[in-house]
Amino acid sequence: MRKSILELNGVTFTYPGAEQPVLRDVSLQLDEGDFIAIIGSNGSGKSTLCKCFNGLIPHYYTGDFAGEVTICGQPADGKSVAELSKHIGYVYQDFENQLVRPTVLDDVSFTPLNYGFADYKERGERALALTGLSDLRNEFIWQLSGGQKHLLALAGALAMDPEILVIDEPVAQLDPQHARHIYDILRRLNEEQGKTIVVIEHHAEFIADYCKNVVLMDKGEVRWQKPVREALSSVKELLELGIYPPDVTRAAWLLQSDAPRTHLLPLNAVEASAHMVLRQDAIVRTESSEPNYEQSLTITGEVKHVVQMENVHLSYRTIHKTMHPVLNGVQLELRQGESIALIGNNGAGKSSLMKLIAGIVRPTAGTVNVKGMVVNGLPPERLSGTVAYVFQNPEEMFIEDSVRKEIAYYLKARKLVDAEERVEEMLTAFRLSELAERDARLLSGGQQRRVSLAIGAAVRPAVMLLDEPTANLDISTKQEMVHVLDTLRSHVETVVIATHDMQLVSEWATRIIVMHQGQIIADGTKDEIFADGLLLRRAGLAQTQLMELSRLLGLPRICSSLEDFLSLVEVQKEVAAIHGSR
Secondary structure, eight states: OOOEEEEEEEEEEEOTTOSSOSEEEEEEEEETTOEEEEEOSTTSSHHHHHHTTTTHHHHTSOSEEEEEEEETTEEOTTOOHHHHTTTEEEEOTTGGGGOOSSBHHHHHHHHHHHTTOTTHHHHHHHHHHHHTOGGGTTSBGGGSOHHHHHHHHHHHHHTTOOSEEEEESTTTTOOHHHHHHHHHHHHHHHHHHOOEEEEEOSOHHHHHHHOSEEEEEETTEEEEEEEHHHHHTOHHHHHHTTOOOOHHHHHHHHHTTTSOTTSOOOOSHHHHHHHHHHTTOOOOOOSOOOOOOOOSOOOOSSOOEEEEEEEEEEEEEOTTSOEEEEEEEEEEEEETTOEEEEEESTTSSHHHHHHHHHTSSOOSEEEEEETTEEOTTOOHHHHTTTEEEEOSSGGGGOOSSSHHHHHHHHHHHTTOTTHHHHHHHHHHHTTOGGGTTSOGGGSOHHHHHHHHHHHHHHTOOSEEEEESTTTTOOHHHHHHHHHHHHHHTTTOSEEEEEOOOHHHHHHHOSEEEEEETTEEEEEEOHHHHHTOHHHHHHTTOOOOHHHHHHHHTTOSSOOOSHHHHHHHHHHHHHHHHHHHHO
């Protein structure tokens, strides 16, 4: 029988000034050695719940707190966050705020050093080895990519060797292979060292592959706690709350309309393939598993180049006065009307390439040309009407006290006579009218992202550049972002996103550019790119579940969306019925 390691009894918490509590009479028990996912829609109380585990609530976050918390058999009441942190490691959603020292090894060793552990440096080295960061031990924090910083924050928590590890959004900003790497680390800690792992996660495929149990939060309450397969098979209930089970699970659920929707469902592509064959769903297998490639983008007439890069190199001088290469001989042309996804592993050079286009950084060698202008060394403000760069963290763009003023600021700074008309147009186009007088910094992540896009689109640039537009958004909000990105197409000539979100890429992009170690290693349609497994592995990427399922079922083409998959399956069933009647 498993021993309880953390208990909450009747916990209620209300933030100052809030009319309603964010947690309502929550009782929860976590067992030693569990690997548990906490899920729920935006505002359901997931992060607030976890902040009760290590004493941040009520010690650091003030408010009305009631209830009892017990950790490792001891009441948490009266214990400081520092005391509780010996037992609970926490990696926050805004993980960059956890990095406090200049170099990687200094940072990972900082907490055990502060606690007076004589082996603080050895603890840091072990944590770096676990997270694959040993080769970066002497690098400065500002030299790391966003994904590498996330790994470092995890390493910092591991350095204390806690019994419980809580990670808020473990795979945010990570490419698929590094995301798997983090979860593999967590599984090893769980299975080999008996650590209790708690993740707040929106990506159901990771929950399906790694977690043992799931807690569902809804409006500040624990709705249920179930084993992972039972939890993710509750498709109807989850969808009603805006929570998306794995795509293959939804596909299996939707295809069983002729049977009661109560039994447990497949959670990955291999299981789904066997499930659909065993149920004799009459899916016709083609003689060849090779997909039928279709060109996603057809360009007719004169091709208009918006961006041209000729043999572009980018290096920066480190504090040791050596040159660190970031981009190596990039040749690239971006054309009018394209929806382009830049993909690749962490540190591949995606963000650097976009910053070159925006004039934020200057190439070490080569030429960057945007709409006929050579941007090498051109001040970014000179390019602001031609190129709009939307940062990964949208709140970094906010300087006013209302959404309306945020959108108007850049227009008025450029003294545009139709500024007010453009503001109203953007508020309508990006569904922000009801939020026009709200402070953008107080909006949800998805709303903030819409505001940042409206700010950029308002100046009607030729090129819109977006860095990780779906980072830290729940799946429901990510689905909405596809429609928001489609809205951009009517306001700008070319849209470029740098992302690790393969679902977004498969649904939205007309052209995919794959980067690896500062070079472009592939450039093509989604059918061409996603069919090349070797290329994806080299670039730290992976097929989506539906793409893998399409291949396993031998469908005539790779499906990138659930709608496409279901439609093709129905066609195949009709074909099978016709063949069967002969």
